[in-house]
Amino acid sequence: MTSKTPSKTLHPSAITQPVVSVWERSLDLLAQELSHHNYTKWVESLELHEWDGEVLHLDASDLFAKEWIEENYLARITEVVSRLSDGQVRVELGVREGGKVGVPEAPVVRRVAPGVAEVTPPPFQPGMTFDDFVVGPSNRFVHAAAEAVATMPGEAYNPFFIYGGSGLGKTHLLNAIAHRAWQENPRRTICFLTAEQFVNDLVDSTRRHRWDAFHDRYRRVDLLLLDDIQFIAGKEQTQKEFFHTFNTLHAAHKQIVLTADCSPKEIDHLEERLKTRFEWGLIGDVQPPCLETRLAILKRKALRDGVHLPEEVALLIASRVHSSIRKLEGCLIKLTAYTSLTGQSLDLARAEELLRDLLQEEQREVSPERIQQAVADHYGLRVADLKSKRRTNAISHPRQVAMYLCRILTSHSLPEIGRLFGGRDHTTVLHGCRKIDDLRGQDPSLAQTLRTLRRKLESPAGG
Template sequence: MVEKNSWDSIKERLHSSLTMEAWQNWVARTRFDGYDSGCLRVAVPDDATRFWLESEYAPKVSGAISELRLPVERIQYVLMNGQGTPRAPERIIVNGAPPMNEFQSLSAQLNPRFTFEHFVVGSCNQFAHAAAVAVANSPARSYNPLFIYGGSGMGKTHLVHAIGHALSENFPHFRVAYTTGDRFINEMVQAIRGDRMVAFHQHYRNADALLIDDVHTLAGKERTQEEFFHTFNELYDHQKQIVITSDQLPKNIPGLVERLRSRFEWGLMVDVSAPDLETKMAILDRKAELEGVQLPDEVRVFLATKTRSSVRELEGAFTKLVAYSSVTNSKITIGMAQQALRQMFGGTEKRITIDAIVRAVAERYGMQPAQLKQRSNAQEIARPRQVAMYLCKELTSASLPEIGRHFGGKHHTTVLHSVRKVDELRQLDPDLNRLVHSLIDSLQ
């Protein structure tokens, strides 16, 4: 006779063969529910637990039954719904495969413009781009997994979409699965609720390449991480390419289980950072070419210098400018750009004038404002002038050419050099950094 302690004995065997996390998630909360004619009934708290016991841990359960010499021919998992009866008819794993689930096609999920041809390479992303191209040309041979990390809007999604496009083109018979962390979670939940986990597994674990964007969203979700852990292992063990993006390094993702963290670090980790000025202007050139827009040089410099954080912000400013031009049926000029993007590039700081900055800097250095506009390159004039140009760029909406005209007709490249010089010196010279902070506070 099979009694309650029989399932407890099976649980003890599972406890010794599973990780503590897996045992607590999928076994600890189960209980004996009954036995009849060779069928052992086990009550489980939810569909997810039932699925894991029926699929992932079925061999271990069968092994424990054999070792204990129990007269059990099959196990029926029932939900704890108050009466101890199953929500659905008896499920036998061999013959009870759930119906196939439908997943979006790869082409429907990838942005058609996010290709390698449309990706602008700069010092901020050169290594990541090279690694992505290598993976697309030789999947599972170059870098596996490839882990791309960086802040929001830096181009990670563009790269992973580009890999997807290139894999489909280079290897037409490849099964490429693309998803995001949030979508993976939602699909898993829906699959459990709809008894479609077999289809879920077939979609992801039978892929030749898995591309997952924003994997950090799995953090803190233990059961989803458990599922992704097994998916990762299945693909990696069969030499399938895995590409992952995140907003930070694996070791810095809070709530990420250690075994996933270590696996993410098995391959190559590359970062994408904020674009420098040259890369920003190259991005604008590419966008203008794609849109068939004539972008004056001073407008291009204006957009590149005023956007600070990301490629997404830069592209957003460009899109808003083009839309404004189309709606108002007006030509893109520096004046129009300043008007169209006035709110985007700040509020109260726009009221600060170049003349006010010149007066403040001159007073701080014990000079006359007119001296800052002289053509002299003497150090006692050049350095204050560089500081003034830097503040004009930081605190006003003026373009670099416009700033140059206020300082004796300096070329915008001279202004750009001054901005970079002061930015560099602020990192090296604490006194200069304090002076700049003091000037900013006084002007605002």
């Protein structure tokens, strides 16, 4: 949870210190939610411009960045700023003076020419090292393997494939590997990026006919670390290019580390030859942390940020938030913002009041199994019917209702939900969710059914 300092190109009369503090805390939270590349590329570069009491004006670097942020990140930025401001805030984007239409940047490749005497530290996320990673039963194996890979890249486990749910530390481990590998040998060439960035760079290089430069960026490195590899699924040209990149690096004994939200064989629309190669090395999954690990994570982050976190408050958060480390950090950020802005100390009652919405949101998350059972009971079916291949309306409609509820009441991804319903494709899940979402606005009976099921599932004794 590294503190990000926004640009100080502000209007002094319009931007007060509390507003600056809220924006800095918002950046902290967004840094934990987004990948390192997406955060530094799109969000961190935003500048505070003006605050008129109702609207927070931010400036993007250029028109391309403004339009991209509006489409992909503005809603989440608005939600985070409003939450930390304890009131609804409207966020509007402009383009800073001198801004122009931009083009997607190529990924940062850490390359050091032979004979250079001094080497500056690489631009990896500074708060995401092995020293900052809290080890517990849910991640001990993956952590040990990551350290081995960082110490002996290309020798220990190649490729190294890490998978698990969102917010459980996969990106942290990628950063930690990069940091350690660079510390062991500062002259190593390290390429760290997201799969989305790889796709964007491929598209841009194709448009500009810069194939040699593209191949040089990815095929002449010592370590390639790629986050969210499932993003290339269904993209034929990208998969073909990555297949050859993988082969070139692996044949040269260069280390490849990949992350995804599921195991290789469970990634839909990924070519079999890539799935096979991803399974050549070591596969490790990261599970949600246990209570003791969650407590340790909170205490370490509070200590690092200089925040006094009473034991009972730490226990409150750790016992109620269990699905994501990012949500733990989100709670801590809100408490830190409160103490920073008001100067008041924390106690259990105050923490419960401040975190009421966040904790209620976590409590509302129910298991997919409970949802399946509740829907099956409501429609007079068996859970096995929802998972079956049958496509009659009497089965497919309740199945889509259950998928829709899984989507809005749990943190499971579309591929994960598909696997819970008989191994269905994530596009099938998306279609079903959109269909129910459209129908509920037209069919009062369906809307009432959804409300009834949600009340049952979200009640303490629900399901």
